[in-house]
Amino acid sequence: MGLPCGFGASTLQTLKLVAIPSSFSMLRPCISKTLSLHSYHHFQRSSLPFLSRALSATALQSTSIANEDEKVVKPQWRAAIDFKWIRDNKDSVAANIKNRNSNADLELVLELYERLSNLQKEVERLRGERNVVANKMKGKLERSERQRLIEEGKNLKEGLAALEEDLVELTDKLQQEAQSIPNMTHPDVPIGGEDCSVLRRMVGSPREFSFPVKDHLQLGKGLDLFDFDAAAEVSGSKFYYLKNEAVMLEMALINWTLSEVTKRGYTPLTTPEIVRSSVIEKCGFQPRGANTQVYSIEGSDQCLIGTAEIPVGGIHMDSILASSTLPLKYVAYSHCFRTEAGAAGTATRGLYRVHQFSKVEMFILCRPEDSDTYHEELIGIEEDLFSSLGLHFRTLDMASGDLGAPAYRKFDVEAWMPGLERYGEISSASNCTDYQSRRLGIRFRPSSEISTGPKKGKTNIPTQFVHTLNATACAVPRMVICLLENFQKEDGSVIIPEPLIPFMGGLDLIRPKSK
C-alpha cells in the first residue's frame, strides 16, 4: 500500500512549538506557529489535513519567532475544560474575557483545539492502519510481501510515536492557554470596573462621635494591644504581635464565629497551612507568577496558604461524590499567609494589610442548580454575623472587572472604619460554579430513580462537576479594626459587643492600662 508523499525531506526539520504573541491575528496562524516534528524521511502519508500541509510550507519561518512563553512551566495537571462548549459559545466567551479584563487568548485556544482535534483524528487513522498491517501479518505471506509489510509497519510506528509526542505537546499548550480563560459571569453582574459595583444592601449608618475619633493603632497603643515594632525587627514589616485583650478578642471572634456557623449545619475543620503548589493552581491562584501573593517553601513544591479555601477545596480532589452527600458545607479555621507583593499606598497601615492573620472561612460543594441559592445563603450568614456584632456595613455585587478568574459572581462586604474614615473590605463571598471543580477534579453522580436504557443502575448517568462556593465568615484583623474603632469611648476604652462577651470570659470593656 503506497502512501503519497506529503513531505519532502528538506522541509522537515525539528521545529519548536512556540507561543503566539497576542498581536497575531487568527488569519495567519500557521505562518507563525509550528509544531515540533521529527524527521519523517521514510514516512509517507496520505492526504494530510490542512494542519500538516501548512506546517510544511512554513517550516522555515519558525526559527525567527521569539519564544516568549517557553520559560513558563508545563502544567503538572490537566483541567477538565469543556472545549466544545467554548467553541460553540465563542462569542459570549470572548465578550466575557473582555469584560473581565483578562489576558486569555481565546483565538489561540480555539485554534489549538482545532489542531488538537485534527491531530487526534490523524493519530486514530494511523492506529487503524497499523492494526490493519498487524492483522495482515498474521496470515501466510510471500517473503517479499512480508518484508514490505514489516517496513510499512515500522514507518507507521515511528510516525505514530512522533505524532503522539506532538499530541502531548499540543495538549499541554492548549491547557496552558485555556486554563487562563476566566469563569463565565452571572447575567446580573454589572459590567465594568470597580466603580461599577452595585450596592445590594446597606446595614446601619456611620456612628456619630461627640469626641475626636482615634484609629485602631492609637487605640491599640493606649490599651497595649499590639506590637508592630518588635515584629518588624523579628520578622519584617506588616507583622505584629497581639497582646492582652487583643488575644482574647481574636480567640473570641474565632470561637464565636465557628460556633455560629456550625449551628447552621456546617462541618467545622482546621486545615494544613502548607500545601502542594498544584492545589493552589487548581483553585485558580498563581503561586509562582510575578507579584504572587503566595509564599513558597524552599526546596519543595509546597507553599503557604493564603486562605483555607485552598486546603478545603483540596479535600475532595479527584473524587466522585454521591449526589446524596451534597451539599457539603464546611467552616474552616486557619492562619493565612500573604506576601502582599504589589500592594502599595495608603491602605496598608497597622492591621489593615498584614502578612499573617487568622480567618474563619465557609466552603460549599453543591449541585450546579443549587449554587445561586447557596451564594445567597452564604452572604446571608455573613450579614447576620456582622449585624449581630453591631457593625455598619454595605454589601456590593462586584463588577465584572473586579472578579477574580474563578468567580462567576462575587459579593463583597465593606464595613465602616471610622479611624480610616472609609469603608474597608471585611469579607467576600464567591460562587465559583465549576471553575475550581474542573481543575480539582471534583465530580458527582446525579442519582436517578428511573433507568431508561438497557443497563439498570447508576452507571448510565454520566458524572457532572460540582459547583464550589467560598465566603469569609471572619477575617480577624479587619474585624479587630472595626470593633476597636467603632466601639471606642472618649477615654480610649473599647466596648465589647454583646455576642462576644461570653467568649471573652465575661469581659465587656477593654480599659486603658495604668502605666
Next chain:
Amino acid sequence: MRDCQISRRWQEVERLRGERNVVANKMKGKLERSERQRLIEEGKNLKEGLAALEEDLVELTDKLQQEAQSIPNMTHPDVPIGGEDCSVLRRMVGSPREFSFPVKDHLQLGKGLDLFDFDAAAEVSGSKFYYLKNEAVMLEMALINWTLSEVTKRGYTPLTTPEIVRSSVIEKCGFQPRGANTQVYSIEGSDQCLIGTAEIPVGGIHMDSILASSTLPLKYVAYSHCFRTEAGAAGTATRGLYRVHQFSKVEMFILCRPEDSDTYHEELIGIEEDLFSSLGLHFRTLDMASGDLGAPAYRKFDVEAWMPGLERYGEISSASNCTDYQSRRLGIRFRPSSEISTGPKKGKTNIPTQFVHTLNATACAVPRMVICLLENFQKEDGSVIIPEPLIPFMGGLDLIRPKSK
C-alpha cells in the same frame, strides 16, 4: 587559641595605630623636605599594614564566633550526667488506667468519631499533615482557650506571635535553621523561616534591648502554630498525631534576673503539672540527663504522659532554663537597680548591665494532648469523656459520641 590570636592582633593593631599617630603628629610641625617625604612614606606603610591587620581581625573574630557559638550552655549541678536513660524521675502523678475492654489508639478512636482526615491531607500537603474535624476542632480550641486562661490568671501576659521570622532570630535562640536535617522550614527567596515554637518570636521581642530591672520578671504566654520538618525522625513514633509538621501550641516564656531563674524554672514546671493534673492525666516529670539537653538548656524538665493506645509514655511538654545562653545571642540585658551610689558619679550609669536569664515551657502542645485525652478517656463504645475543666470551653459538651453512618 583563636582567642589568643585575636588578642595578639589587637595588641599589634593598637601599637601600629600608636605609631601612625606619632607620625601624623610629627607631620604637623615644620620639617625638612626629605624628612617629610620619609614620614609620608612611613605613614603610608603603616596605613597599609593596619588595613591588612584590621581585615585579619574581622576574619578571626568571625571564625571565633562561629566556633564559640557551638559551645553548649553550662549545666546545673543537679543534672544527671549521661545519656537519655540516665534522666531522673522527679515526680509521678497518677497511675495507668485499667481498662476492662480492649483499648483503641487515637487513630481508631478518631476514625469512629470522624475527628481526623490524614488521607486527604496526604494528597493536598504530604504525609504528617492532617485536618481536624467536628469535635476535634472544638477540643483544640478548648485546650488553647483554657490553657491561655489558666496561665494568664497566674500573671502571664497573653500573646499571639508572627510565625514567619528572620533566620538570624532562630539562630540566636540556639537552633540551626540551615543545617542538614534541620527542623526548620525556610521561605524561598528570603532570609525568613517558619517558627517551630513560639519561644523564638517571643525571645525576639526584647532583642538588642536594655530592660529596667524593675520590669523583671517578664512573663509571657504565647499561642502560635508551629511548623517542623521532622527531618531525620524515623521509626515507630510517627503515627497519627504523634509527630506532625504543623500544630498549635501554647508556650510560656520568662525573662528574669539571673539569681531568680532556678525559682522560675520550678514555677513553670509547677504550672505544667497543675494543668495536666487538672485534666486528669497520668504523667511523670523527668530531670533530663546532660546528653539529652539541647545546646541552650542549663537544665530541662520533660513531662511524659501515659498514652494507653501507644502503650507507653510520650512527651507532652518540656521546660528549659536557658540562663544567659539565648540572651547573650539575642542581646537582652538589664540594668540592676542600686540605692547606694558609691562612686563619684551618682545615678545608674556606674552599674554595668548584665544579661537576663530566659526560660521557656510548653503549656499545651495540642496534638499530643488530643492523643492523651482520646486514649485515656475512651469508653467501650468508642465515645470519649471530656475532662471537667474543658467542658465550659466545649460549649457544655461533655462527651464525644460516635456518629451514626
